[in-house]
Amino acid sequence: MFDENVHKNAIKELIAFLRTKTTQKNIAFFCDVSREYIRRLGKGDRIPSIMLFFNMLDAAGVDLNEGANLYIDFLKKQKMALAAERSKGLDYVNKNRLRNGKKKD
Secondary structure, eight states: OOOHHHHHHHHHHHHHHHHHHSOHHHHHHHHTSOHHHHHHHHHTSOOOOHHHHHHHHHHTTOOHHHHHHHHHHHHHHHHHHHHHHHHHHHHHHHHHHHHTTOOOO
16 A cells, blocks of 8 residues: 555655656646646655646656556555655664563564
C-alpha cells in the first residue's frame, strides 16, 4: 500500500523529470492549470487527478506507458525509502528501551 507521502514524493520526482522534457509553463498551459499548481505538485504539496497526470505526460511529449511505468518506479523507490526511514525510527525506539532497562515487546 502506498500512503499519501509516497505519492507526493513520487509526483515530485515525476515533475522534475517532466521539466527535463519541457517547461513548467508549457505543462501548465497544455493541461489548462496554473503554473502555481504545477509548482505545488513539484514541491510535493498536492497529488494530481488521474486525468491531469496523463495530460502532464502528454504535454511533455512522454509516451503514456513509459510515463506510467516511470511513476510506478518512483512509487516503489519512495515506498522503500519510507520503509527504511520508519525502520530507523523503530530501531531507535527499541535501542532506547533496552538502555532504559525495559524489555523489548
